[in-house]
Amino acid sequence: MHRAKKVVAVIASSCMLAAWLPMPAHAALVGTQQVLHADSAARAHINAWLARDDVRQALLGNGVDANQVQARVDALTDEEAGDLANRIDRLPAGGDFLGILLAVFVILLITDILGLTKVFPFTRPVR
């Protein structure tokens, strides 16, 4: 969705907004995260809401089970959601080493043996 359109959608659906923001059980209680970030205004909350929507879309686009996406987004703090929204395609994804190309294999084997890297379980550095 276009960013400007999203802003309109957010403002228009203020009841939805209320549902997504981390609200305390009692409406008149100031939540802990709001207390800790007293300087952040309502605008920051709208930005965080938009970031969460971006993360939701990105996770779906990356093959995450639709039933899991909402709970995963909810567990992120505003800062983490903003970080993921901006860099989800560039953040390091810790996985494994099976996808490495053969050409790279040879270089990394040498650097492993020199003790500069540690890609392969079977190498022992020379020093």
Next chain:
Amino acid sequence: MLLAGLSACATPQSDALRSALPPGAELDIRGAHELEQVPFYAQERDQCGPATLAMALSASGPQVDPDSLRATVFVPGRGGSLAPEMLAAARRQGRLAVQLAPTIEAVLREVDAGNPVIVLQNLGLPIFPVWHYALVIGYDIGQDRIVLHSGPEPRLQLSLELFERTWARGGNWAMVAVAPQSPPLSPTIDALVEAAAALERVDVRSARLAYGALAQRAPGSFGAWMGLGNSAYTLGDPATAVTAFARASELQPQRADSWNNLATALLAQGSITAARAAIERALALGGAHRNLYEQTAAEIERAPQSP
């Protein structure tokens, strides 16, 4: 040429650690320690994120199966797991998940204190990154060794220098996931309160345990008392909430939020007169959440007048 340049990579942290005598004395930690009780789960294919997380969680609470974490942390399109989601997934298991300071010192301090540490390494080179999560379970500074449960290998031993290189290429990212009533020792109190507030999003009961431990450890922490009050209130315990908010208001009487929350908790207790006095303090101070204070004041006025 490339190799020559790389071999010149500095490892200042390892060098400093090794030069201290006796080993560890400078950090005030043991020279060597290994957490032998931490279970090992071999990583399957691209599942180092769920496997590493499962080992860390099983060390600090009930056994957690790597397969059950897969759906909460793995990103199929990226073929791996992302660091912010590693923290979030640990919270969903009711643990206090905290990112550590980017120093080997912080990692070793946590292992010495009994907490295994999840680290993100780039096992390859900057131009051919091989991102990998592993669990630091031990070290021996004198023997120049760090011990990790890593991928298919339990108790993999690396030199401090090699660990420092691979970890620095991963951005020096490290985290612990501990039982909420036992917050880690190396992070700042502010970082721990932030971590507890993040936990409060998904698990209020666990967050309350964390805030309680933090308020006890650092009685001067405004955030810890506010969090304790908010979580106690949410769990239907206004008496504890009143005590905690009163403590926060004493610490920082110029902050309106704590007066407002104190008023709300007093109202829930039926102490109307005290609630009115507290909300007047909040209204006099004003600030970004003034509309909430006015709402609280209106609720107090609507409340049936108690004896």
